[in-house]
Amino acid sequence: MPRRPLTNPRKYATQERSRATVDTLIEATARILVREGFDKASTNRIAEKAGVSVGSLYQYFPCKEALVAAVIDRHQQQLMQIVRDALADVAALPMEQAVRRLVTVAIEAHRVDPKLHRVLAEQLPRTGRLENVEVFNRETYALFRAYLEAHRDELRAVDLDLAAFVCVTSIEALTHTAVLHHPEVLSDEAKDTLVEEATRLVVRYLS
Amino acid sequence: MPRRPLTNPRKYATQERSRATVDTLIEATARILVREGFDKASTNRIAEKAGVSVGSLYQYFPCKEALVAAVIDRHQQQLMQIVRDALADVAALPMEQAVRRLVTVAIEAHRVDPKLHRVLAEQLPRTGRLENVEVFNRETYALFRAYLEAHRDELRAVDLDLAAFVCVTSIEALTHTAVLHHPEVLSDEAKDTLVEEATRLVVRYLS
DNA sequence: TGAGAATACGAGCGATCACTCGCATTCACT
DNA sequence: AGTGAATGCGAGTGATCGCTCGTATTCTCA
Known part of the structure; x- marks a missing residue:
């Protein structure tokens, strides 16, 4: 039985800057899902569209699935x-x-x-x-x-x-x-x- | 507008041997879909499960999608x-x-x-x-x-x-x-x- | 103002996958 | 038996993707 990856945030955003980053990422994910489809919603693409680096993305989301789950x-x-x-x-x-x-x-x-x-x-x-x-x-x-x-x-x-x-x-x-x-x-x-x-x-x- | 990949067979099987190969591949695809899920249904895995080489698979199906479409x-x-x-x-x-x-x-x-x-x-x-x-x-x-x-x-x-x-x-x-x-x-x-x-x-x- | 914490960065790693290509084997037909 | 076509093979290619990690920047607070 494969363990489902956790979808809780890896780290809770405390500063306003990082909360904005999280929102931007979720919003970018939703927009990509709608405008480009599920297959184009790679973590690199999401980060790019959000104007955020992949590294930052993984500060707040433990895996790709967590992003989609948030949406x-x-x-x-x-x-x-x-x-x-x-x-x-x-x-x-x-x-x-x-x-x-x-x-x-x-x-x-x-x-x-x-x-x-x-x-x-x-x-x-x-x-x-x-x-x-x-x-x-x-x-x-x-x-x-x-x-x-x-x-x-x-x-x-x-x-x-x-x-x-x-x-x-x-x-x-x-x-x-x-x-x-x-x-x-x-x-x-x-x-x-x-x-x-x-x-x-x-x-x-x-x- | 991306062109949808054709799902017609690349080549029509004429000999009985090859018709059997095609059937085996479709059957293996269905079995893998049911028993292992969509994500495990890679062309390599399908060919392996069917006891057929990937090369042969691509003799009869132009792309992976064609295989699933057949199922x-x-x-x-x-x-x-x-x-x-x-x-x-x-x-x-x-x-x-x-x-x-x-x-x-x-x-x-x-x-x-x-x-x-x-x-x-x-x-x-x-x-x-x-x-x-x-x-x-x-x-x-x-x-x-x-x-x-x-x-x-x-x-x-x-x-x-x-x-x-x-x-x-x-x-x-x-x-x-x-x-x-x-x-x-x-x-x-x-x-x-x-x-x-x-x-x-x-x-x-x-x- | 300085130090440590929080946040952000992005090149690159390792893995996977769809698919190709050159060659081997088997078949149909003479 | 011989020949060309049909079928079968599978290591390898190139591309993509999720994700890491060492480093740079910005923030908080004493």
Whole structure:
């Protein structure tokens, strides 16, 4: 069993100068991933693009993977916060309104930085950080399950875990696929139609 | 615009000896992908595992990508044939029975060679063969759309393209995620439950 | 202001990998 | 048996990449 390389910073940046270096490196990594692709994201290239030497890079990141992991974490945290906020906003709404809102938010979330999202989605497996997404998914299941539990009176009898899995997976797949692979479905009124269809899918399933 | 390396064989194998070599190489590639992962699938390793020299490998495959592409194509053709057969079988069935059967087939299809399927699904982006999957998807949309068209009397008024997109994407995501990431959902009676839930999702959406 | 800590530098090491090329072996056909 | 084509071989080439290490610069604080 090969030990996964640590992704914690090798050294914590204390001076402002070095904190700036760290940010610059993460930002450069994200930009290269988006504009040149995963294969071009070599440590030398990242350092060059960041205007930092490779040596300095390795002062703060123990290995290349740690850099990409930092980009992933930053993006994931952004998305997860959107999901948390949305489910909090929606907690008191009746099912149809709640689901419609959640579908809309899911589309918006995929649009935060779609190019980065796409690169990360496509290249995540080779980073060995897939379990992070699993954690993210589990939290989403749990949050949505909690909503369902609070609205049991609007539901048919159903295994809540399974229902949450079915709903979250479907919404995620529909919005993800639409945004990343079928942008034509998202031209304003077409977007509204998609939202309505996804809402219908989930609401009629649950009731 | 970088020219994509050709993936056609550099030379067509005519003698039986060489056809066997080609098969052995493809098979070895698949086995290494499954058992050792994408990163270990170097041309030297593939040749070694196949008991063939690197030189011979390059007689028949112009580049490494062509080898992986051959594995992908073989797997895709298998799956696509299952989908075609299923939709033909189901053409005359009423909606609920048809959808239930299709969901079941989708699960079976993901189970043909789940480990290979997973590696390919995860590593496909880096092979630059993503459009192949797009072609596969488009055919699936079209086939399902044709079913819907033939059963319009069982449907509400709806944009058939959109409905096909919603149904196919949902079924694919549910079965894919269940098989690859939540195998616990697939223990016989749990599998039946999943099939029923997915069927309900799609049927109630369409009617 | 001086000393030590923190930060930054970048040439270069060692390893890996895709792929080539000159030569050896085996086949098809006469 | 003989010949040319087809097939097979594998050491070697050049390029890339992740990462180190000895050194130079800048910061902190007494």
